[in-house]
Amino acid sequence: METFDVDVDVDVAVLGSGFAGSIAALGCHQLGLRTVLIDRARHPRFAIGESSTPVANRVLRDLAERYSLPRLVPLAKFGPWQRAYPQLGCGLKRGFSYFDQPRGQPFSPDRSHRNELLVAASADDETSDTQWLRADVDTFLAREAAAAGIPVFEGVRLGAPVRDPRGGWRLRSDPEQLAIHARFVIDGTGEAAVMARATGAAPRLERLHTRSRMLFSHFQGVGAWDDWLRDHGGDVDSHPFRCDDAAQHMLLDGAWMWLLRFQHNLASVGIAIDERRFPLEPAITPEEEWHGWLRAHPSVAELLANAELAAIPGRMIRSGRIQRRAGAAAGEDWAALPNTAGFIDPLHSTGIGHSLCGLERLLDILGQSWARPELAERLNDYQRIMFEEIALIDLLVDGCYRSLGAFRAFTAWSMLYFAAATTYEHRRAAAGSDGTRYDSRLWFLNADNPEFRAMVATLHRQIDRGRLDETAWERTVADAVRPYNRVGLFDPDAHNLYRYTVAPE
Numbered sequence: 001m002e003t004f005d006v007d008v009d010v011d012v013a014v015l016g017s018g019f020a021g022s023i024a025a026l027g028c029h030q031l032g033l034r035t036v037l038i039d040r041a042r043h044p045r046f047a048i049g050e051s052s053t054p055v056a057n058r059v060l061r062d063l064a065e066r067y068s069l070p071r072l073v074p075l076a077k078f079g080p081w082q083r084a085y086p087q088l089g090c091g092l093k094r095g096f097s098y099f100d101q102p103r104g105q106p107f108s109p110d111r112s113h114r115n116e117l118l119v120a121a122s123a124d125d126e127t128s129d130t131q132w133l134r135a136d137v138d139t140f141l142a143r144e145a146a147a148a149g150i151p152v153f154e155g156v157r158l159g160a161p162v163r164d165p166r167g168g169w170r171l172r173s174d175p176e177q178l179a180i181h182a183r184f185v186i187d188g189t190g191e192a193a194v195m196a197r198a199t200g201a202a203p204r205l206e207r208l209h210t211r212s213r214m215l216f217s218h219f220q221g222v223g224a225w226d227d228w229l230r231d232h233g234g235d236v237d238s239h240p241f242r243c244d245d246a247a248q249h250m251l252l253d254g255a256w257m258w259l260l261r262f263q264h265n266l267a268s269v270g271i272a273i274d275e276r277r278f279p280l281e282p283a284i285t286p287e288e289e290w291h292g293w294l295r296a297h298p299s300v301a302e303l304l305a306n307a308e309l310a311a312i313p314g315r316m317i318r319s320g321r322i323q324r325r326a327g328a329a330a331g332e333d334w335a336a337l338p339n340t341a342g343f344i345d346p347l348h349s350t351g352i353g354h355s356l357c358g359l360e361r362l363l364d365i366l367g368q369s370w371a372r373p374e375l376a377e378r379l380n381d382y383q384r385i386m387f388e389e390i391a392l393i394d395l396l397v398d399g400c401y402r403s404l405g406a407f408r409a410f411t412a413w414s415m416l417y418f419a420a421a422t423t424y425e426h427r428r429a430a431a432g433s434d435g436t437r438y439d440s441r442l443w444f445l446n447a448d449n450p451e452f453r454a455m456v457a458t459l460h461r462q463i464d465r466g467r468l469d470e471t472a473w474e475r476t477v478a479d480a481v482r483p484y485n486r487v488g489l490f491d492p493d494a495h496n497l498y499r500y501t502v503a504p505e
């Protein structure tokens with residue numbers, strides 16, 4: 001990963017060495033395609049997007065096995081990760097936890113768990129999901145690519161890709177130290193969406209409902225919510241897992257906060273804000289805004305009372321509206337990875353799982369159809385599927401934002417996500433025709449099922465009409481979810497504490 005002065009001719013140029021770009025490069029290399037990997041940044045660098053899920057881990061393991069990348073297998077579960085790579089920052093994630101934090105009031109522990117929701121994924125710590133300290137994980141994967149013999153170029157400022165008269169794309173760095181002719185480009189540049197821009201496809205934001213903006217950083221010394229609950233008479237012994245070992249959500253008024261804990265007392269904490277209710281006010285600094293949210297939610301403020309910004313990134317980061325959707329996700333000789341095709345929101349931690357599912361689909365297409373006449377048509381399908389998946393994620397997330405402030409309505413709407421995720425997991429576990437466990441007919445989060453998509457869209461239109469009676473609404477959603485409810489969602493005897501929802505291996 002040094003400075004260079006080169007002119008190369010390759011089959012595939014992967015732009016962006018986030019975890020998805022690096023695994024894409026490794027996969028292409030294993031398919032026998034001459035591959036390069038290029039990033040404008042240098043590892044290690046801060047990145048957000050850290051909470052994995054059962055889907056993400058299943059696909060990561062399957063990709064590692066299918067493309068003979070055994071060194072990636074331990075990353076798919078907490079126990080093996082700890083033994084193989086203790087140096088890579090990681091956190092234990094047993095599931096999702098949610099706590100209702102009304103504005104201006106302390107959290108009020110309730111023995112019947114009416115204001116909390118815990119959904120366990122895995123049965124134990126050993127097989128558990130993880131929080132990825134992305135600076136470490138992304139560095140590791142980029143180094144794996146370099147160790148495999150893939151030329152990895154970091155710190156490169158690319159000019160806009162242009163069509164090459166020989167076919168494919170011409171990529172040049174600015175200043176001109178690097179020139180690449182690539183037959184195919186995989187775009188993993190995220191927000192930059194280099195290829196969609198190069199092809200002139202305008203972003204299609206108007207298709208998205210969710211409107212949220214982010215305020216976040218990494219912190220040292222965040223308190224344990226499990227301790228807070230214990231100290232205030234909460235019934236934590238009934239929890240299916242320690243509620244801090246989770247993608248932890250504090251539901252605020254018009255926003256929600258995530259807390260993802262890594263080892264060594266480090267945590268990723270951020271607030272995802274409904275910008276319809278709280279538009280960004282540039283006159284207020286990110287720090288002032290952060291403290292304003294804490295003041296309005298006193299129990300959360302107690303949890304963060306001794307927290308300090310971690311050295312990296314060392315500041316509060318604030319975004320404008322975070323949703324994006326590129327105008328194109330593929331052409332006949334390029335394809336965008338999911339986070340480049342579009343992004344909705346951190347809610348439900350769909351990012352890593354979607355990235356890996358899309359990558360799996362793309363590698364399957366390239367493996368089967370490289371240089372064959374059907375490639376363009378299959379890439380067109382890839383794009384169509386990607387946009388359907390993004391549209392479904394958008395509805396699943398937006399319904400939650402519209403339910404903020406009504407805990408039962410929020411819980412009911414989240415069950416649509418859990419139904420989608422667990423249905424996808426179970427169908428995937430049952431599929432796998434040729435030993436790869438991959439079935440191209442299954443789309444992320446059950447998005448291949450038109451009835452499921454239509455059901456979510458119909459319910460979303462109802463939520464859009466305004467607040468409904470919470471009991472009636474719960475019943476409506478529970479009825480709609482029934483055909484996809486394999487794990488006892490809405491079971492009144494569960495009292496909002498769901499144990500072990502992951503599909504069997």
Ligand SMILES: Cc1cc2nc3c(=O)[nH]c(=O)nc-3n(C[C@H](O)[C@H](O)[C@H](O)COP(=O)(O)OP(=O)(O)OC[C@H]3O[C@@H](n4cnc5c(N)ncnc54)[C@H](O)[C@@H]3O)c2cc1C
Nearest residue numbers: 016018019020039040049050051189190192339346351352
């Ligand atoms: C606030 C927030 C919280 C999130 N939380 C979660 C979560 O908890 N769980 C989850 O699953 N997902 C989460 N996500 C989504 C997650 O961040 C993405 O799914 C993930 O980062 C996608 O990885 P990637 O490798 O595709 O792209 P990225 O991580 O976006 O990497 C893109 C790479 O491209 C490089 N690049 C950019 N422009 C250029 C260019 N012009 N030329 C070359 N290189 C370029 C960048 O330097 C970077 O290395 C979150 C996202 C946000 C915004």
